[in-house]
Amino acid sequence: MRTDNRADDELRNIKLEVGILNNATGSAYIEWGKNKILVGVYGPEEAPPAIEIQDKAILKVEYRMTTFSSLEEHGKYTPNRRAIEISKVLREALSNLVLLDKYPGGIIEINILVLQAEGGTRVASFVASVAALIDAGIALRDIGYGISAGKVNGRIVLDLSKEEDNLGQGDIPICMSRTGEILLLQLDGKISREEFEKALNMIRDKKDVFVNLIREAFYKKYRGPIDNDLVDII
Amino acid sequence: MMYYSKDLFLKYYHEYGLRLDGRKWDEYRKIAIKKDIISTAEGSAIAKIGKTIVIAGIKVEIGELFEQNKANLIVNVDLSPIAHESFISGPPDERSIEISRVVDRGFRSAEVLDLEALVLEPNKGYTLFLDMYILDYDGNAIDTCYLAGMGALLNLKIPVYENNILDRSKYLDKSFLKNTVYSNTFVKIGDELILDPNYMESELADASISIVLDRDRNLVSIQKSGNGQLTRDDINKAIDISINNIDKIDRLLIG
Numbered sequence: 001m002r003t004d005n006r007a008d009d010e011l012r013n014i015k016l017e018v019g020i021l022n023n024a025t026g027s028a029y030i031e032w033g034k035n036k037i038l039v040g041v042y043g044p045e046e047a048p049p050a051i052e053i054q055d056k057a058i059l060k061v062e063y064r065m066t067t068f069s070s071l072e073e074h075g076k077y078t079p080n081r082r083a084i085e086i087s088k089v090l091r092e093a094l095s096n097l098v099l100l101d102k103y104p105g106g107i108i109e110i111n112i113l114v115l116q117a118e119g120g121t122r123v124a125s126f127v128a129s130v131a132a133l134i135d136a137g138i139a140l141r142d143i144g145y146g147i148s149a150g151k152v153n154g155r156i157v158l159d160l161s162k163e164e165d166n167l168g169q170g171d172i173p174i175c176m177s178r179t180g181e182i183l184l185l186q187l188d189g190k191i192s193r194e195e196f197e198k199a200l201n202m203i204r205d206k207k208d209v210f211v212n213l214i215r216e217a218f219y220k221k222y223r224g225p226i227d228n229d230l231v232d233i234i
Numbered sequence: 235m236m237y238y239s240k241d242l243f244l245k246y247y248h249e250y251g252l253r254l255d256g257r258k259w260d261e262y263r264k265i266a267i268k269k270d271i272i273s274t275a276e277g278s279a280i281a282k283i284g285k286t287i288v289i290a291g292i293k294v295e296i297g298e299l300f301e302q303n304k305a306n307l308i309v310n311v312d313l314s315p316i317a318h319e320s321f322i323s324g325p326p327d328e329r330s331i332e333i334s335r336v337v338d339r340g341f342r343s344a345e346v347l348d349l350e351a352l353v354l355e356p357n358k359g360y361t362l363f364l365d366m367y368i369l370d371y372d373g374n375a376i377d378t379c380y381l382a383g384m385g386a387l388l389n390l391k392i393p394v395y396e397n398n399i400l401d402r403s404k405y406l407d408k409s410f411l412k413n414t415v416y417s418n419t420f421v422k423i424g425d426e427l428i429l430d431p432n433y434m435e436s437e438l439a440d441a442s443i444s445i446v447l448d449r450d451r452n453l454v455s456i457q458k459s460g461n462g463q464l465t466r467d468d469i470n471k472a473i474d475i476s477i478n479n480i481d482k483i484d485r486l487l488i489g
Contacts, residue, residue: 023285023319023371040316067293068274069274075293077312116273117274231267
């Protein structure tokens, strides 16, 4: 039994909205369990000459947490080591999806701001970033999604909450493309090879949830009666 | 992007008596506030003026006092790169520091919080971090920060400190909240003074002035900014409008 009575492969509630920021080229807001994350994409723009790459675009990803986003003490104003690592692995995973060679000499910036965190922020950030990139009209080779699997009370379960993460025996955040390639993979804990296989399969089987989630978000943006307003949504 | 210039703004203003977005000189854009939106913070709010959005959150800790007999209040405004292409990550620049300090001064001078009552021992007391993040920027960050910050303070719950821990199941009664602040920002374009500048108007402006009042109509903070000049008449007009707006802003904050 899980702490919130979910089935082993049951995800927390997810709400995704796109096109909620005015200045960003594309934006998304995701609520996943108690996570609340805002993503703004700027670009593609011309890269500054000093960092420009001739034949493709540069992708910059910055993952930040607000100082009040976690139950722990007041956070630092500057990104800590954890945030810097997450920015790097997210950038690499997203670089795989973005058709960077379509934008030679360009730069695309993805700004992720975690407003409230409750376990699984990196995979939720990945999903929101994919949606924000689509909203920005940036060419992707495929859409992607991510879920954190884990081991709680000896069982492999999907989408650990903070509470489960704290009492669990392992955490495996994974991001995949729709076609099943692994784009982000981390593991922390004690997991058997069989359990690891199981986690990968369970996540692969959730593909449609995210395809639909992203599709619904764009239906709402383009067919909805009113503009998405963050003050109403949050 | 639409072409605009100071001449175009002034020509339109003189011909129609309206700004390019159709507002009168003393008219705010639409304002929205929502409180208690972040469960990991002890107080929070999101505020929107036009298309400018600010989120504010408060974290409460226990610490050594910086000033004797006064709890610590630390106010910070973050110009997050998510909000505007001109906001870049890294150490705060002078614009960001000015906004932070202007917002800090109003809350501090008005004594919005009874910091003396939040002292626990001679050198120990509560530390309150009030942090604001600009999420989308279309001018007038200062008033939007004041609204979000004041909204967060209005629903601030301070946990009781007992046996050396903050007990997040018990809260102090709300008597620590003593005052309310209201900020109105104006800019001067040519000879025209206008309230609540959007991004375009702030780009055209020669000078700006933020007037911060408390609930007893005291002036608690003023900041004039920019190379241009203001007349005594401009300042009087700005104060009059700011006083008139207190009730309206109060209703939005409490509502």
